[in-house]
Amino acid sequence: MSHLLSYGIPGLAYGCVFALLGMGLVLTYQTSGVFNLAFGAQAYASAVAFYVCVSHGWPIWAAFLLAVVFGAPALGVLMQIGLFRLVRTKPPLVKLVAALGMLIAIPAVLEAGFGAGQLINPPSLWLSPSTIYLHVAGAAINGTELSIVIVTFSVALGCSLLFHFTQIGLRMKAMAESPRMVALAGVNTEAVGIASWMLSSFLAGLAGVLLAPSFGGLQATNFTDLLVAAVAAAAAGSLTSLPYAFLGGILLGVAEEILGGYLPSGAILSSGLRPGFPFVVLLGLLLFLPGLRRRWGKTDDPLAGCDPPPAALMSTVSGPLFRQASRGTILLLVGGFIASVLTWVSGSWVFTITQALVFGIVFLSLVLLTGMSGQISLCQATFAGVGAFTAGQLAAHFNLSILVGLLVAGIVSAAIGVVVALPALRLGGLALALATLAFGLLADNIGFQYSWSGNGQSGITVPRPQLGPINFTSDRSYFVLVCIVLALCVAIVTAIARGTTGRQLAALRGSELAAASIGINPARLKVVVFALSAGIAGVGGALYASLDQSVSASDFNTLISLVLVVVVATIGVYTVEGAIEAGFAYVLLNTVLTTDLPSQYSSLLELLFGAGAIVYVLHPEGVVEYLKRLVLEHFPWRHPAGDPAA
């Protein structure tokens, strides 16, 4: 019992941070419908600002004013006005990509400005972390922990007063239902939205500055990893209740520390506990809280019917002549491209181009999943990793050819995809996204750390395949192999898109209720597509591993999954060619910015993803589709039926 308390009491401090973050998430989700995944990044931003001010000799109170009282809300307002205001009535994918863009861009900008991992020993806001202030049940409470608990409880009290006794609190609650209805009642919803973002960003900043001293140095991942815990806390409040989110956060922190106390220290399980445990809790909540399921199932504003329909794809509105002309051109281009790579293109570029095609396969898995079936996966890199490590380990231990390994990799990834999808599929799109995010973090911290899987940071080596006399060791021959696999995957996805399954998926996207009413089994269809998509990602991952010949867990971490979603959504997630274009965009940008330019420009890439998210919000059909439309509108031979007004 005394053990239990001495483990649990320090957990209270973590719990308080989770509670602050959870409350902030609930707040912005309620008023703007955006599940703000960039929340941890905002906490990190305030912690960095606070650090920099203090290290320049500012007094603590002044640094606190700038970083938390003014800076954090200012960042929130900026994000709300520049981005999230625009997505309030958009589909879940758009909202998610907007938040993801910020999650990727904010830490990248800060790390470029202040150097990653160079901010060591962050200052504490109030009480000294090295002083023990009191002992509770044998647990020593240091200044950081004590100040976190005191500040958190005061802030929670303040929030509760705000929502119970002020008009702005009431308006924020009303906004949750439908901002447009609130606007019709004469309320300035923009102002209310901004106020709620200010409050929630303040909470994020406060949590960031309070928590900073418990880390040795300020690193973005320390803060972004808090996300799952914050999500679990918000889920405990069914995404609607601030008090329950608060309570959920605290309980989560305490339970996590108690569990950590009983696990052997140093084991992978215990070092991966912090991201792993909230995942289990989150999944449990998703499955057993029916209120949560309803809330996440419902994504639409009651007045959503006022919105114009999304832009139609070019292929559905272009004329037959145009289609024939473009098909001929594409064939010619592809042929010329393959011939060029096989003959005169230089060696390092063959490697880069092959890599682009491999990523094209991974992006194709997202086209199938997100573009065609409307589901969102934030662990596609994890599935690629499963494929890579499966093929690699089979080659290492059983001397299995990579060519067979590719197939096994696809099957294993698909099977794991089923396991991930089954519990989450009864829920709405956001819940699936969060479940996959949590699964990805779990794999990063636990699954891929074992020597029989990804072998952590040291990684594994993966050979190039050999088929009888044909050897794929040279980059050019491997390029041919990748082209063949890509062509097969494209054929699969195209066949599905054109066949019954594609129509069923389109029906499901249109109206799940009506689809079920004509006999389509939504759950089965979603699981099948999710598994197929995971399988394609797994094949892509195995190809990537064999191309690079050495891969580690960090090649497939969750941040990469998030980047993949942002990139393919921005370029075009509704077409097969969008996937391949995304592959080239991603790999070429990566290569140019990280190897061909001085190192300080490398964060430009993440900045571009942030900008991409904004472009995507404005053109959810994807940049490529948007450009095609621009071109076609100036084309003389377009189909008369292609004009939506006709």
Added chain:
Amino acid sequence: MTKLLEIRSVSVRFGGIHALDDVSLDVGAGEAVGLIGPNGAGKTTLFDCITGVRRPDRGEIRFDGKRIDSLPVHRRSRLGIGRTFQRIELFAGMTTRDHLLVAERERGGDGRLWRDLLGRGAPTPEETRRVDSMITELQLEDFADAQIESLSLGQGRLVELGRALIPEPRLLLLDEPSSGLDSRESAALADVVNDVRRQRDTAVLLVEHDLDLVQAVVDRAYVLDLGRLIASGPLADVFADTAVRKAYLGDGT
């Protein structure tokens, strides 16, 4: 006449409100039955219970003699229950023809993925013929390949009707099919429903406020008010019933 749909003592509560209170009704094979009542009477809730969108708190529902209470929506549909929706539910981004084709395909059941992968996903001549004849029947020839968003509400309701009819249901549930239509369009809709009944012997359960349409389609009706069944029988008797007049017109005379 054999009973196709039997509803026995079904109750649904939303918090403290009885949306449906001990409701029982029957629809015979091939019979057209009306379900009328003021707004909030529980008509759509009853439809949701029959199709499986909502589970009743108490009571049982039988279709063709078998209990279907615990089956999910798509399984009930495959047994032969089709429906249209009060708030129209169409598949955004698809054409009229695709709406009908995807419904026609469902007659084949699951397991279409392998056929897709083998390149056998294109419509067969038989499927195309059936879809075309439905389009002709609904007089939607001019809109067969139009995106669904470009159709008017009345045409959209016809597409919904076609989508529900094409799997050849034995029971068709129509939820306020005439709302949002002008009188000419509702008359056309009544013609289509009557034609279908004559040709295929489909049973119809019709929720409707437009009493002209009700009279044109059904022989007898049930009346719901505040979740309770207050009258049933041939149309003329139902309209003469004092309780019905009170519920609709607010007078007991």
